[in-house]
Amino acid sequence: MKRKAFLLGFYSIGGQVLLLRELVSSLNGDELFIGTALFGWLVSVAAGAYLGGTTRLGVRSTALFIAGVFVLPIVIVVARLSPLTVSNVVGEIIPFSTAALISIVMMLPPGIVSGWLFASITREGRAPAASIVQVYLFEGIGAFVGGVLITILAGGIVSTLEMAVLLGAVVIVGILPAYRKRKALLTLFAAISILAFSLVAQRTVSRFDCYIDGVKYESYRVEKSFDTHYAHQAVLWRDGSLILLTDNTVEAAYPDLLTAENLLIPPLLYKPDARKILFIGRAEFGIMQLADHLPGLSITALDPRRALSSKIDDVILTSNGVERIDNDPMAFFTRRQATDKYDIIIMNTGGLDSYKNSRLLTKRFLTMIKSSLTPGGLVYLPTRYDTDRYITAEQRALLSIIYNVLRESFNHVALWPGSMTLLFASDAPVLDIPYDSIINRLTNLEYAPQFISENYLYDRLDEFRMERLREAVSYSDQVNSLDRPLIPYYQVIYRAKTTTFDRHVVSFILSRPAWTVGIPLLIFLFFVLAGVGKQKKKRYGLFLYLTAGLVSLALELISFYVYQSSAGSLYAEMAALIGAFMLGLAFGTYYSVRVGRGRLEYPALLMLLAATVLFLATYDHINPQVLLFYHVCFLFVVAAATGSLFVAATNRYYPTGSETNRGAGYACELIGSSFGALFSTTILLPVIGLWWLLVALAALIVLAFVGSFLTARGA
Template sequence: MKKKLFIFALIVVGFTSVVGQVLLLRELITVFYGNELSLGVIFSSWMFWIAIGSFFLGRQAGKFKQKLTLFIISQILLSLALPLEVLAIRLIRPILNIPPGEIIGFSFMFYSSFSLLAPLCIISGFQFTLGCKIYAESKKEAQAVGQVYLLDAIGDMLGGLAFGYLFVYYFSSLETVIYMAILNLLSALTLLFGVRPRYSNRGQTPADRQDIPVPQPDRNAGSDSAILKLVIVSLLIFNLYLLTGSRLSNLSKAITNFQWKGFHLVDEATSLYGNLVITKKGDLYSLFENGLLMFTTPVRIVSEELVHFPALEVPHPQQVLIIGDAVGGALQELLKHKVQRVYYLELDPAVIELSKKYVPLSDRKALGDKRVKVCHLDGRLFVKRYKKDKFDLVIINLPDPLTAQLNRFYSLEFFKEVKRIISKEGVLSFSITSNENYLSEEMKNFNASIYKTLKVVFPHVLLIPGESLIFIASLSPKFLTYDCKVLSGRLKRRGIKTRFVNEYYLPSRFYRERIDFVSSQLMMSKQAKLNYDFHPISYYYGLVLFSTYFSSSSQKVFYLLSKINLKGIIITLSLITLLLFAFKKKTYKSFVPLSILTTGFAGIALEIVLIFSFQVLYGYVYHQIGIIVASFMVGLVVGTSLMNKRLERLKKEVLSLAGLEFSLIIYALLIPLVFKSLSLQIDKTLIFLAVQVLFPLLTIIIGVITGLEFPLATKICLKELGGVEYTAGILYALDLIGACIGSLLSSVLFMPLLGLTNTCLVLALLNTATLILLLSRRGKQLP
């Protein structure tokens, strides 16, 4: 077999792994509604199963005689696993009778992602260790592991770039997985045809000896090869058959209809920002984005409350800004107030284009009114940049802050930005999930956190209780009132005709006893903290609240996690470090593997910090995930290549490893300063450079450090741990286990509870502990 064919196969492994990772991540985000908790759960599940495949299966690689045949079989299995997993993810809700729009509990999220990702990840992890063992038969073991790690990283890099710049724009998910299946099958087929059976080494040319050695075949090798070729060719024909005509499109429609069983599905679309679906029930149309209900139309009571409650608290609403849904009835109601200009911000153009087909004619006319200016721009960026006439009314019509992207519209920083663009008697209005009769401790914390944050900026706040708690905030109390007679009078004087919001309906919503009850409950809440962009505590309170809807066990877990603080983490890290240091004569061999574990932990945690910060600053990450992953892999390729070239000449291996740990510490400490500076930028050019250059560069740096460490640690551990399959398997597994734990803790715990600065401080302290342990073993001689 030609060496180039196996190199190509290893690159295909990495390529498929990353495309599969990003694709399945996007699919699962749609199922789990795209918050950072789901990202952490998915990443951790992915890393865990790859670690299982790498270590527990990979360590058995040396026992197989026909290693190359086993590698070919793994590629065939991979070509089957990826399409089947996409189908399983799409069908899991209807199979388990969980309707679209229903929020999924943490337990279901964890168990489903954990089980669905297992087959593909186990195969990928096994392929790495098996590839190392095959490659080591023609190279020195340390070089072989580093070379396979490099080739895998090159494939990862190419896969991330291909997905971020090609697949996401031009191919559906089903088309992508079919092309991935074809690529793996072609790679397996070329490996099969590249094998030249030989029973001895006599007669080989020097060129032959540069090939990857092929294990001596047994008597059944020929028949086995024929069977594999038949299987591969059959699968290739089947996949090509699916790509012809409209078969894949029809399959996709059938799957979507099954996903939405019980609903009358009338239309769907996929944009850069998510998956959109329109359903119909009677005369009502509902728009779902990534499975979450955005609006139902025509439901006038919702639109009337959204608009007229805050508009009646403003003397003359002339300039209006609405962020979020307005096409479902809000624009029509706003224009009744004889406004001069309405800025309607909707990031995704596909939302409006799809909605226009199904909203009533009156709403379509409102959308086309010359006073309405539609802007396809992130709401935060618009507010930061806006320098024209101040707004009399700002309405935020968005879901609860259950993601970093949404939390940024309920933070102290955002409220300060709104204060700058709002008139003296203007109002800001929004609503969140609540209850008018009883507030549980979880709901109280959730509501109180946002209420207290809002009061810091806007001293005068009206509360309108209900299933949704409506906030109406202003800098001046002059025009604010709870008096229903005054509000009814304003409605009549403006000549506004409404179906629901009138003198008979207002008293039921502005019920003074309920208002006083909710106000007193929120004011008395001592546990609730202020909500910030980079310390999104309301996001965590929201997760805790919604966990109570599903199981008491999830509620208890979140409650216990909320007790964790920076001081406790520092004490725990210090005790573990002191314990390992005290017994270093027995534990010093574990320090290098431990550095791989902590680097895996910090690397993925910092990557999630980058994704989280990108969400906070720029508001969308759905189509950027591939680019972020690709950037990390670019760094991995660069770092691994540099270390592989210097590996044999490097003498002070442990000291060099300690230096890399130090660089990771400095990086973690600098990240908060970078993002705090970026949050102040409003210049379009600087923002473009940050998105297109700085974020990828920051991700590349993480990859470079990780790429430099792995081959170096492998060289050290090969002298201490033994065989290549064992060493490669255990180090790769530790890297992934660290990443598994880091992704889960950083998304669920560190970022919402500790905030950006303290999260990065924890990561710096973690690697500081490893640095100290590595420096303490410098005097130990390697066996």
């Protein structure tokens, strides 16, 4: 039973992490779908656990493991091809409601298998409480090992699909019967088999990765298809043009002189004496080539995807005149690795649907990069919002938030309308120059632009267009911040206009958040129902299960969000964060089992409350050098308290007898986790802010503590 529980944890964390990676990359890199996908995963695991505990089919765990091994890679392939259900246009944005539905549905098959496995394995023990806790303990250990292994390998060494096949090989070998006399020989054989299979599978599945992208982008030739720690990348070729796809979104194209000139020429018109430029983004798609025509200009490109650099060099002739730094922008500035000063910093952030990109548009980050500007230096932000002829209400909301963030950090901000709306910011009055001076500087450039010409600027900087844009950015006084990340939130509303359903339903849900009051009311109703009646002591165990799942999952996602926003390189350190949580879960469970059947819920809830309050008071004041250690410790403590609370809930709900549904408690915990996944960072974070979200979680813990005391004397 212990070995199977370990393999269950290994398989579950693998299915969860790998599918999350694949879904986010297939759904245009939008991290909001992590919440909806986790919701689908947890609901399906809960359903599987409940069905496995009530059904009389008697499906053996070995058969379920084998089914899961085949289901996972198949679902990953289907997830990658899922955008074809909407459109076969390369880089087409998938409507929010459709993408959310895809993220939930894709999680159902492996989730049901995982939940059913939990109930099936617990049936192999006699006493319900003891077997459930033991499976929960070793599942946590397996998840710890699997989480660390998968996070290290997936993206950096093997692709998501290759990792799924390798994971299946480990599970198949693990469920083979181990005979005592031949245990050492079987272990050696298993290790050799896994190594041989992984080497063969890596080469075969790698070709299959390219084949899948070939089916997905059938009108293009796939030059490269691979995963990094940050995204899924594809380089496509057609009719003499290269297209770089990042998470199924067009990031850049080559040749594209119009975009290249828009990215580099405008800031030089405000800072003609600029010599050193920092370009945040990929510079190989036009910027490098354009810089060769501007002698005396030194450009440094900053981007974390080291593996992408070598792949691009195979298909594009790059310039030695541009220095490339493989580092995350937030980590680069937070850890004070930016020792040089720059005349211009160009923030080519790309789409702002994700927290990964929008975190750069906060006062925290802009204040950091100001210290890397020379006196009179400027920050340049080209955006993808088209304000040439008409500005929608959604564009006004987004542009006003971006403008307010820049105004918060710099004394002067200038705007250019057009197919790409451009923003400039500086503390010096270098932006306050008349139109004639801009034209004069354009004619004095050593490079004669083909698109940004005098006639082009005369039309683009027309006073009517400029005044309309200035009026648009006064739409609201809201700002994007770590506490309340509004840009991805409004970006969802902006994207929601693509379909009739999204326009009427999703926009209502996201722009009128009063309905979220129903969430605490539902929780309180469950609290009341669980805490009354003759069997309130036993039944209240279900509320403790719910609390453990909801609070722990919400705090885990909050920690991920804060760490990424503060340090930048979340995916590179994900192994340590997931590992700490899983190890803490196993430790808390093991320690509580050793302690016995005391009032475990009291210290567990107090420990969870203390961790939440301490995080609330300190998360924004941590030295960047110890950020990883801080979040590792926080997640370990939260998980240890959750493991202990799970044991306490189990002792309450399963006092005696083996006839009780052994999947019910686990299912209830997962329902709580699904609520935490769906509502915490996906909806409530931008609506009420991080501070109030943590206060609400602390209030729930206090409510659970009071209820534990009131129901302690029940039957």
